[in-house]
Amino acid sequence: MKAAFIRSKGPVDNLEVGEFPNPEPGNDEVVIRVVISAVNPIDVYIRSGMALMNVPMPFIPGCDFSGVIESVGNQVQGWSAGDRVWGSNQGLLGRQGTLAEKVVCHPQFIYPIPDGVTFESAAAGGLVGITAAIGLFQKAQLMSGESIFVSGGGGAIGSTVIQMARAVGAHVAATSSSDEKVRECTGLGARFVQKYTDPGWMDAIRHAVPAGFDVLWETSRSPNFDALVSLAADNARLVLMAGRDARPEFPVGPFYVKGCALFGFAMFKSPPHQQREAAHLVNDLMAHGKLLPKIAAHFSLHEAANAHSLQESMTLNPSPNSPTGKILVHISDTL
Amino acid sequence: MKAAFIRSKGPVDNLEVGEFPNPEPGNDEVVIRVVISAVNPIDVYIRSGMALMNVPMPFIPGCDFSGVIESVGNQVQGWSAGDRVWGSNQGLLGRQGTLAEKVVCHPQFIYPIPDGVTFESAAAGGLVGITAAIGLFQKAQLMSGESIFVSGGGGAIGSTVIQMARAVGAHVAATSSSDEKVRECTGLGARFVQKYTDPGWMDAIRHAVPAGFDVLWETSRSPNFDALVSLAADNARLVLMAGRDARPEFPVGPFYVKGCALFGFAMFKSPPHQQREAAHLVNDLMAHGKLLPKIAAHFSLHEAANAHSLQESMTLNPSPNSPTGKILVHISDTL
Numbered sequence: 001m002k003a004a005f006i007r008s009k010g011p012v013d014n015l016e017v018g019e020f021p022n023p024e025p026g027n028d029e030v031v032i033r034v035v036i037s038a039v040n041p042i043d044v045y046i047r048s049g050m051a052l053m054n055v056p057m058p059f060i061p062g063c064d065f066s067g068v069i070e071s072v073g074n075q076v077q078g079w080s081a082g083d084r085v086w087g088s089n090q091g092l093l094g095r096q097g098t099l100a101e102k103v104v105c106h107p108q109f110i111y112p113i114p115d116g117v118t119f120e121s122a123a124a125g126g127l128v129g130i131t132a133a134i135g136l137f138q139k140a141q142l143m144s145g146e147s148i149f150v151s152g153g154g155g156a157i158g159s160t161v162i163q164m165a166r167a168v169g170a171h172v173a174a175t176s177s178s179d180e181k182v183r184e185c186t187g188l189g190a191r192f193v194q195k196y197t198d199p200g201w202m203d204a205i206r207h208a209v210p211a212g213f214d215v216l217w218e219t220s221r222s223p224n225f226d227a228l229v230s231l232a233a234d235n236a237r238l239v240l241m242a243g244r245d246a247r248p249e250f251p252v253g254p255f256y257v258k259g260c261a262l263f264g265f266a267m268f269k270s271p272p273h274q275q276r277e278a279a280h281l282v283n284d285l286m287a288h289g290k291l292l293p294k295i296a297a298h299f300s301l302h303e304a305a306n307a308h309s310l311q312e313s314m315t316l317n318p319s320p321n322s323p324t325g326k327i328l329v330h331i332s333d334t335l
Numbered sequence: 336m337k338a339a340f341i342r343s344k345g346p347v348d349n350l351e352v353g354e355f356p357n358p359e360p361g362n363d364e365v366v367i368r369v370v371i372s373a374v375n376p377i378d379v380y381i382r383s384g385m386a387l388m389n390v391p392m393p394f395i396p397g398c399d400f401s402g403v404i405e406s407v408g409n410q411v412q413g414w415s416a417g418d419r420v421w422g423s424n425q426g427l428l429g430r431q432g433t434l435a436e437k438v439v440c441h442p443q444f445i446y447p448i449p450d451g452v453t454f455e456s457a458a459a460g461g462l463v464g465i466t467a468a469i470g471l472f473q474k475a476q477l478m479s480g481e482s483i484f485v486s487g488g489g490g491a492i493g494s495t496v497i498q499m500a501r502a503v504g505a506h507v508a509a510t511s512s513s514d515e516k517v518r519e520c521t522g523l524g525a526r527f528v529q530k531y532t533d534p535g536w537m538d539a540i541r542h543a544v545p546a547g548f549d550v551l552w553e554t555s556r557s558p559n560f561d562a563l564v565s566l567a568a569d570n571a572r573l574v575l576m577a578g579r580d581a582r583p584e585f586p587v588g589p590f591y592v593k594g595c596a597l598f599g600f601a602m603f604k605s606p607p608h609q610q611r612e613a614a615h616l617v618n619d620l621m622a623h624g625k626l627l628p629k630i631a632a633h634f635s636l637h638e639a640a641n642a643h644s645l646q647e648s649m650t651l652n653p654s655p656n657s658p659t660g661k662i663l664v665h666i667s668d669t670l
Contacts, residue, residue, distance in 0.1 A: 139596075240590070240591050241591055244587070245587075246588065247587065248584070248587070249582040249585070250560065250581075250582065250584070250585040251582060252575065252580075252581040252582065252583070252599075253581065255575070256577070256578070256599030257579075257599075257604075258599070259599060259601065259604055260599050261474075261597065264587075264590045264591030264592075264593070264594060264595050264596070264597075265591060266591060266592050266594065269569065269594055
């Protein structure tokens with residue numbers, strides 16, 4: 001099979017495309033023909049060495065995928081060849097990734113693609129959908145009728161958080177980087193959206209929701225705790241899942257006097273049963289048209305280095321006019 | 336009745352002692368003859384104006400007390416004159432405080448003093464006991480068999496947290512400021528204790544508990560997030576309840592990759608039913624000899640300014656040899 005891989009961690013040029021032996025499933029594994037692999041910031045961190053994570057060499061990056069089951073191990077129950085599936089959490093913790101024509105998975109990390117949902121949406125929605133569901137419901141326990149502020153609502157995570165919060169009946173405010181992305185956030189159901197490059201954005205949000213927010217989700221790699229805590233209601237829950245090198249100042253007094261809680265998490269370290277619970281919610285929302293992942297760009301497997309290069313620039317050097325959303329790598333056709 | 340009071344917020348000299356009318360209970364209130372009033376950092380914050388809290392003028396400071404019920408309003412059930420009680424949460428949110436011969440309370444904020452528990456312990460254990468119980472069990476959900484690190488185990492809060500964590504079967508490590516306080520922490524049941532003035536304290540703690548801690552409690556007004564997160568196990572819960580003006584740097588990456596949660600709270604803003612649940616645990620532990628509040632010093636009502644002065648220096652300018660524990664003001668005898 002063909003796959004994109006690295007022989008050692010380093011810059012984007014380390015990514016090559018070459019031949020690997022076709023994988024066989026172990027007794028408790030399935031082999032999936034990958035239709036689409038989606039790129040995530042974590043792929044850049046692992047490939048570049050920014051994330052201190054041991055990987056086998058040569059290493060095939062890639063967490064997310066959609067595809068079709070090709071073969072199943074003799075102890076696997078509930079899955080058959082031909083099933084349309086998606087998954088996340090490959091290319092991590094010693095496992096090879098999804099920038100390949102085939103991937104071997106443990107069934108605990110695969111989910112059915114609902115009827116009417118495309119391979120594109122399933123691949124693009126995976127990691128961000130599970131992340132949003134874990135953060136909103138398992139961590140922050142957002143409830144219907146509560147208010148949520150999404151810092152960076154125009155990105156892949158932010159746009160998913162907005163849609164998911166709206167789907168459960170929460171009131172959403174957001175910031176984004178450009179007029180176009182502000183319009184997108186509004187289109188997804190955010191009621192108050194400000195461009196965070198406008199100096200008055202915080203006053204405008206505070207004026208719109210003077211009681212403060214019950215949940216505040218920071219997508220930025222440079223979290224602004226002063227803004228989040230300032231906009232928080234008493235007993236607010238803050239969510240944090242990015243910013244590996246950030247060391248912002250933390251306003252201790254306002255945080256504890258308001259009784260805030262801050263939840264940090266890396267989706268791929270959540271236990272499989274929590275990821276599965278989140279994935280089922282993602283499926284339910286996608287099947288009902290309430291969650292449409294945002295897609296930034298499309299590449300072929302031979303363009304894997306270009307896909308990583310774009311993700312790297314979006315993640316490490318974002319500008320107001322950067323594209324946002326998921327980067328998809330189309331690997332095989334859907335027949 | 337006699338009371339210590341201020342006519343305006345400001346330095347310790349603003350505290351006077353004078354005569355006030357004897358209070359009468361409203362229909363749903365009780366009047367308590369105060370035996371002991373305990374001083375807390377919050378009293379300094381309110382008296383000095385550091386806490387932006389509206390208070391009636393003239394204002395009698397003081398949150399904690401132990402005493403004897405003198406009279407009850409005609410709608411109060413379950414309490415009678417002569418009952419030995421303790422409470423916290425006075426002198427806040429518009430209520431007059433406890434540096435007085437009598438205090439009017441709503442019954443939701445008073446608790447019985449168990450047989451065999453002294454007025455001293457009941458007054459000294461109040462705010463710190465409720466704080467420790469809320470933080471450990473309602474916020475961090477410490478479980479038997481888990482490990483906890485207490486930064487600043489020698490103080491009033493820290494020594495209470497150590498005892499309470501031990502009482503539920505947790506493994507405790509702590510830091511403190513002097514050899515004497517290290518011995519005290521060990522005596523309370525902390526297994527590994529280091530002087531935080533020793534440069535190698537963190538390595539020593541990490542070596543003793545290499546898996547990291549499930550719960551980490553910061554008592555310092557200058558929280559050290561790098562140390563806390565570095566010593567945290569995956570999915571650790573951090574507790575924060577002090578440091579009004581602190582703005583330490585926050586290590587975003589290590590925090591979220593470990594899946595940490597940070598809980599801040601101000602005990603007096605917790606709902607009454609949560610304070611009551613915590614107070615019942617405090618009572619249970621005190622009645623069984625498992626919680627003995629640490630007492631730093633004793634004063635009379637006429638020495639109220641000295642009591643505030645000592646609390647101010649312990650809170651705002653602590654040194655390794657500062658006394659630690661609760662400051663008690665003895666107001667009436669126990670007959």
